[in-house]
Amino acid sequence: MKPGRRYPSKILLFGEYSLLQGYEALGLPFRRFGADLALPAEENIKGPGQGQGNRVLEKYYNEWLCNYREINDVLDLDQLGQDIGKGLFIESDIPSRSGIGSSGALCAAIYGNYARDPVNIRESEGDENRRALRSFFILMESWFHGRSSGFDPLLSYLDMPLRLLGSGSIVQADLRGAIPAEMKVFLADAGKKEETSVLIHRTIKEFMQGLGGSGPGEELGKLNNICISCLADRNGAAFTGAVKDLSGFQLANMRWLIPGRLSEIWARGLAEDSFYLKLCGSGGGGFMLGFSTDPEKAGGVFRSAGINTINVELNN
16 A cells, blocks of 8 residues: 555535536535545554444445446556455544545545556646546445545545536636635534435436526526636625525425424524525535624524534635
8 A cells, every 4th residue: 555645525615416417516625524544553453443444445345446447447456455355444534424525535545545647636737637537536436326426536635625617627726715704614513414325316316407407406506606606706795695595595495405403593594694504515414514694693503503513714
């Protein structure tokens, strides 16, 4: 195994579901949590959690990675298999099924350690490199969810904010000073988990349509694109209104993805204009993403409800 590094979790600011239909997306690495690969300090001696982390890798390796020639062409699967036999495990503090990229970080870690000719993160400026890497990550990550955009592991591997354009181009995003100075971004823990693949399949079947098609999927894509454009243009007033519109749309049209205990709080934020919640990943549980125009008031609401929040800094 190559000398590893820690691969961060991610936050998809905008683009959940709609990026699968060709709309834009905007995300950033979230370095509060991360994952890497490790071998046991002594062979055949596994500490707490190491055995489970090894079994996950072994299952992924046998059921998925070894079954695709395209993966074997890129990854040294022989070496990976040998290391799994020695007890290689995923060491991660990223909460699983929480919408912040635990499977993406795992894919990034495997690629970073076992790719025969990995993309150098310092030399990844070319759009062609990013597109090719995203395509490979789509294949790698699809085992976990049934369908992947490849964007989560790309954020984790390149460790930089990225904007996925409608054309498919991927550019580095500068988020410094993008939101209004008085606005705070945070994660709200819904306190439950959901099976991501089930949610993705149901949402695509019942909600999404192709790019340019009529229906709620088109409206979601347009609202996401507006939020991203407002951030890029540093238009704080328009951004606040756009986030509110997106939050209201998701509450009205995607309620099956919003845990029951959060629906009332979600609606309260909209009514009081103190904070706006949106999905953070597939939804259904885990974390939701919040934008607060009145952080003190919003904090009181979540504390009273016993819901933990985590601040998110965009200026890194």
